[in-house]
Amino acid sequence: MKKLNVAIAGSGYSARLFHVPFFKADPRFNIKKFFERNTERGKEWVDNVEIVHDYAQLFTPDIDLVVITTPNQTHYDMVKAALTAGKHVLVEKPLVATSSEAMELAKLAQKQKVVLYVYQNRRWDSHILAAQRILSEGLIGEPVDCEIRIERFSKTKNPKVWKETGDAGTGLVYDLGVHLIDQAVHLFGKPQAVFADIRYQHEGALVDDNFDIHLYYESGLKISVMASKYAREPAPAFSLHGKLGSYVKQGVDIQEAQLAKGVVPIGDWYREAEELWGVLHTEIEGEIVRKPYPNVKGSYQGLIDNLYDAVANGAALAVTAEQAAFVLHIIEKAFESARQGKKMTL
16 A cells, blocks of 8 residues: 655644544544644644745655645645646645636646646535435435525634635635536536625625525526525524425535544544434335435545545546636526626526
8 A cells, every 4th residue: 555645734623623623533644734824833733844935845745745734725736736747636725716826727727737626625514425426316206496505503703814814715605606516516406507695794894704605407497596695593403305296305414513623534433313314205116105214334545545545546527627717617607697687607
């Protein structure tokens, strides 16, 4: 087994919760370096790790994979530098601020013959995996409507100042919308059109903090992806309706909450109790059934497994830069739709 040496750029929430725990727990990886501008937090998480304050020092010959968890505004330059140095790259979503930049980096990765992987971990959320199986087994018939939400409550703006600057690639659509749109496209393929309502609700907001984006398909299917920061009592996180029945899950996937508690991602750490399962209400062989639908076995480790196989063995990527570019294209059209108040063709 080839062990991959990892260098992580950034030591904020994303690095601490979503990256360090998985790479530490997986014997196929070895975290060797952190790039931090002014801190040395990486030493608190990884024994004997090297801290550097010059990003270029991550590109030494011993490093196989550079993981970029820094603010969105830095992604383009940092990804481009790592790819140019011949390093495989895992970058937090969104890949970059524009679809054109994403395609440019995709082509650069191909030219350099290295992996460019975007951290769209929420394809491995429990309700997405369950919906994927329900659709594949035809349990609700032809899908006609789907709603995917992440709703929170916050009286104030995001304490991460870089998310509130108004710079390109910031705001709630580029933060949570990237995940929700990626989930929609992952489940149902590319839509034909988009209509969006994007709002600025917090006083003095420079970035969007509420959105309701509708994706339309040739079959007649409509998907609505929504996020809000003023939802003290949130609606179901996932609702899927078809011509035979429905699948509805009330709460969000528990993996982020588990990681925030310090749970080590080994074994069945991600499993949800039956009371947290979604409900399948449909018709099976002529009988109406309504019952909890068990979650599909899977976690964010699925992304890490695919990343390893892609870097070490040349396996196909589950998440490609081209897919990320299409999601960014949808977002660009969504903002255009919100400005013009009309449906936009994709």
